[in-house]
Amino acid sequence: MLRDLIGVIGPGQSGRIRAHLLAVVCHAVAQGVVFILLVPLLQALLSGEPERALLWLVPLAVAAVVTGVAYFVQALLGFRTAVAATGALYRRLGDHLGDLPLGWFASVKLGSLTRLATAGVGEVTVVFAHLLGPLVTAVVTPMTVLIGMVVFDWRLAVAMLATVPMLVLAYRRSTRTIAETDADVDAAVGRSNDQIIEFAQRQPVLRAFPGGRERAALLEKTIEAQHEAGRRQLRRNSLARGLFGAAVQLAVTFVLAVGAFLAVAGTADVAQLIAVAVLVVRFAEPVMAMGDLGGSLRTVRARLDQVREILDVDPLPEPSAPRRPQGNGIEFSDVRFQYEGAAGPQLDGVDLELPPNGVTALVGPSGSGKTTMTRLVARFWDVDSGAVRIGGVDVRDLSADDRAALVAPVFQNVYLFDGTIEDNVRLGKPDATAEELAWAARLARMDEILGRLPDGWATRVGEGGAALSGGERQRVSLARAILKDAPVMVLDEATAALDAVNEAAVTETVRALAGRRTVLVIAHQLATVMNADRIVVLQDGRVRESGTHAELMALDGLYFQFWEERDRVRNWRLRSAQR
Numbered sequence: 275m276l277r278d279l280i281g282v283i284g285p286g287q288s289g290r291i292r293a294h295l296l297a298v299v300c301h302a303v304a305q306g307v308v309f310i311l312l313v314p315l316l317q318a319l320l321s322g323e324p325e326r327a328l329l330w331l332v333p334l335a336v337a338a339v340v341t342g343v344a345y346f347v348q349a350l351l352g353f354r355t356a357v358a359a360t361g362a363l364y365r366r367l368g369d370h371l372g373d374l375p376l377g378w379f380a381s382v383k384l385g386s387l388t389r390l391a392t393a394g395v396g397e398v399t400v401v402f403a404h405l406l407g408p409l410v411t412a413v414v415t416p417m418t419v420l421i422g423m424v425v426f427d428w429r430l431a432v433a434m435l436a437t438v439p440m441l442v443l444a445y446r447r448s449t450r451t452i453a454e455t456d457a458d459v460d461a462a463v464g465r466s467n468d469q470i471i472e473f474a475q476r477q478p479v480l481r482a483f484p485g486g487r488e489r490a491a492l493l494e495k496t497i498e499a500q501h502e503a504g505r506r507q508l509r510r511n512s513l514a515r516g517l518f519g520a521a522v523q524l525a526v527t528f529v530l531a532v533g534a535f536l537a538v539a540g541t542a543d544v545a546q547l548i549a550v551a552v553l554v555v556r557f558a559e560p561v562m563a564m565g566d567l568g569g570s571l572r573t574v575r576a577r578l579d580q581v582r583e584i585l586d587v588d589p590l591p592e593p594s595a596p597r598r599p600q601g602n603g604i605e606f607s608d609v610r611f612q613y614e615g616a617a618g619p620q621l622d623g624v625d626l627e628l629p630p631n632g633v634t635a636l637v638g639p640s641g642s643g644k645t646t647m648t649r650l651v652a653r654f655w656d657v658d659s660g661a662v663r664i665g666g667v668d669v670r671d672l673s674a675d676d677r678a679a680l681v682a683p684v685f686q687n688v689y690l691f692d693g694t695i696e697d698n699v700r701l702g703k704p705d706a707t708a709e710e711l712a713w714a715a716r717l718a719r720m721d722e723i724l725g726r727l728p729d730g731w732a733t734r735v736g737e738g739g740a741a742l743s744g745g746e747r748q749r750v751s752l753a754r755a756i757l758k759d760a761p762v763m764v765l766d767e768a769t770a771a772l773d774a775v776n777e778a779a780v781t782e783t784v785r786a787l788a789g790r791r792t793v794l795v796i797a798h799q800l801a802t803v804m805n806a807d808r809i810v811v812l813q814d815g816r817v818r819e820s821g822t823h824a825e826l827m828a829l830d831g832l833y834f835q836f837w838e839e840r841d842r843v844r845n846w847r848l849r850s851a852q853r
């Protein structure tokens with residue numbers, strides 16, 4: 275387990291951990307020696323030989339001082355190791371999460387990840403502060419006592435040894451029960467966390483629909499199930515610890531009975547027997563502690579496995595010799611891609627070439643793979659076959675920094691960080707000047723928002739941008755992307771929440787920006803689509819048509835139908851409004 279711990283925390287801490295382990299073992303052996311030295315001391319006292327007792331007092335005092343010093347050193351090293359290991363594990367987990375494919379985060383349960391990345395790390399590294407010392411003591415001290423016992427009375431040592439299998443069995447049984455119930459509680463807490471987060475975040479939906487009550491009842495049920503798991507844990511763990519305690523008492527009774535038998539039979543000295551009885555009781559103390567520790571240790575093991583599960587997720591492989599992009603054209607070359615667990619491919623041989631600069635609009639029915647295409651440009655996932663290239667270079671051959679610098683995305687679900695509007699826009703370019711900020715704000719039609727809000731740039735947006743309207747959030751995220759000034763812009767329904775006037779203005783902005791940027795835009799607004807330099811029609815994960823608006827209309831195909839349908843709906847809306 276220690277090897278696994280070092281494996282998870284990283285080799286940087288292995289020296290510190292080994293030093294701690296050495297101090298712990300020294301303390302446990304020294305404590306065992308103190309217990310052993312009690313035997314000749316008590317024996318001398320009980321036999322009325324105070325001078326001999328005094329003689330034994332000296333080594334006993336030395337051993338006691340060594341035990342005390344070793345205890346202090348191991349405790350100090352334990353806390354230091356725990357603090358260093360916690361920091362190292364947080365860093366390792368953080369770095370790893372930063373390298374994972376963006377798509378991985380879509381499938382992970384937020385509550386469970388939060389619990390693991392916060393409390394979970396502490397539950398692993400607590401080993402050094404509170405568990406390793408008592409655990410090693412619980413094994414090494416009784417072993418030292420056992421070896422010492424051979425010197426005083428080998429028959430009692432054999433009796434002690436005979437109890438070991440029973441103790442091991444009882445220990446295994448009890449820790450298995452504790453681990454099972456702890457795992458149940460852990461799973462129940464994870465489920466509650468996930469549902470509480472969902473319940474808090476989705477209140478508007480839950481309150482608006484009758485099914486919301488069912489979700490609330492489900493949450494209540496989950497919390498009740500967590501309480502029940504907690505109650506079961508209390509009952510079963512107490513029973514398991516009781517069972518192990520009884521086994522230890524049985525072992526002590528057995529050894530004392532053997533000693534009493536030997537004394538009655540006249541083959542053991544009574545004074546020695548009393549001294550040995552004290553030793554046996556002390557032998558039992560650390561063993562008893564093992565019952566409690568075993569359960570905690572299994573919990574650590576479970577948490578360790580969960581941390582390792584995350585660390586085992588492969589980050590997207592980074593190229594050993596990254597290549598620099600030559601320009602900002604985008605190319606999809608026979609791209610096939612399927613989400614994990616999906617029944618069929620979402621992109622099924624997409625071939626598409628977008629020359630540098632200009633606006634390309636992706637259109638197609640819902641679920642045809644438009645968003646998936648934009649995400650592959652940002653390398654959320656790697657393609658199953660084929661390649662996505664920017665500036666002639668496969669996105670897999672670009673360094674992470676180059677890739678990040680190349681693409682400015684605005685995705686459907688805009689997320690703003692809890693901070694001010696300025697903090698959020700500055701993410702696009704942290705060292706932007708006031709003029710650059712004002713430029714981006716003007717192009718994203720954000721200046722109107724800033725003029726309206728009393729705190730302007732310093733307005734706090736709330737968690738996820740909850741204090742702003744959908745259209746305001748979209749314009750802040752657009753300004754962020756514009757400020758980044760990247761050669762490729764990917765806009766996935768980035769103007770869907772804007773009113774007609776702002777939408778038209780932003781469409782104009784996008785057109786202007788496309789003079790020296792390649793813009794890939796998914797939009798349902800006719801004006802945006804119509805004015806694009808080229809339009810690509812996607813259906814069932816394949817490119818069906820591509821060309822300008824005029825060319826595609828002349829084709830009388832899918833795009834024509836799409837247009838007709840839109841026109842019909844628009845006219846219908848206009849007529850409804852006139853009535």
Ligand SMILES: Nc1ncnc2c1ncn2[C@@H]1O[C@H](COP(=O)(O)OP(=O)(O)OP(=O)(O)O)[C@@H](O)[C@H]1O
Pocket residue numbers: 380613614616620638639640641642643644645646647
């Ligand atoms: N993370 C995911 N895991 C599994 N399947 C997914 C995932 N994301 C999308 N899909 C599926 O992939 C298909 C393509 O989705 P995509 O979002 O690319 O479509 P779209 O054309 O952008 O649709 P829309 O216009 O409705 O946004 C859909 O059938 C969708 O259900």
